[in-house]
Amino acid sequence: MPTVSVENYLKAILHLEEGEEGRVSTTAIAEKVGATPASASAMMSRLGDRGWVEHERYYGVSLTEKGQRIAMEILRRHRLWERFLVDHLGFEWDQVHEIAEELEHVDSRELVNRLDAFLGFPKLDPHGDAIPGPNGRFRSVAARTLLAEAPRNLDLVVVGVVDGGDAFLRHLGVLGIELGSRLTVMERHSFDGSLHVRFADVDELQLLAPSVCARLWVDQSNPAPVIVFPENDPPS
Ligand SMILES: [Zn+2]
Incomplete structure (x- = not known):
């Protein structure tokens, strides 16, 4: 059974692997x-002995399939x-x-599976990050784009944040932005990558800093469904 500290190491490696291709350095971990790098290094040897990471001197660390499964389980608990x-x-x-x-270290598969069912098997956490299913894989999530790279003049909806x-x-609270906020990119300023956007139901344009635009996931917002009542059958 992995300890809290071991779990945090495995999770850290998973996050770092997401960011870059291949192996990650002990220093980054x-x-x-x-x-300290020394204690991280010692931990990598121990994780290696248990078959949870592959650790090659000078080449860095990667999770084995077993290690990856444990790390995804922790991520699953955290996000649920x-x-x-x-x-x-x-x-x-x-x-x-x-x-x-703290809660992610409560190690009961039964508890987590019941929590998942209680919540209705959600795909995303409150920050828009995908929640792994019980098989350790992410449930499919719609395609999304960084606001910084989104095309102009489209109705967009904020679906996630890159760094929660x-x-x-x-x-974001100060700016009045939350998941589900609807906006349109009106103008992109090439000088620094800031954007003039228009939020739904707001008349004035708002200027968003590049650091904000680079950390918001957006998707094209679906038009509201049109409800058509059959003729001669008005809603009661
Ligand atoms: Zn979190």
Whole structure:
């Protein structure tokens, strides 16, 4: 059974592998978990002995299939708990990460599967990140684009944030942006990549900084369904 600290290492490697192709360095892992390079290095040997990582000196570290399965399970717990905290306990999306960091270490597959079912098998956590299913794979998520790269003059909807750090989420609160916000890119400024956007139901244009545009996932918003009542049969 992996300990909390081992779980945090495996999760850190999973996150780092997402960002870059192939192996990750022990230094990067140490930084991510807040340990010294020496203790991260020692941990990699131990994880290697258990068959959870492949660790080659000078070439870095990668998760084995077994290690990957454990890391995805932790991610699954983390994101389901975040969903639960927001949907059922009334937390804001910038308040749940730290709590989920604790809850993710409660190691009961039965609990997590029941939580998943209770929530209705959600695909996304409150930050728009995909939740792995019980098989350790992500449930399919619609194609999405970074706002920084989105075309102009399309109706877009905010579907996720790239870095769900609390400070960024609070900043989005100041800007009045949340998941589901609808907007259109009106103008892209080549000088610094800032965007003039128009939010649905707001007349004025709003200028968004490049750092914000690079961290918001958007999708083309579907037009609202048109409900047609049959003739001679008015709604009661
Ligand atoms: Zn989180």
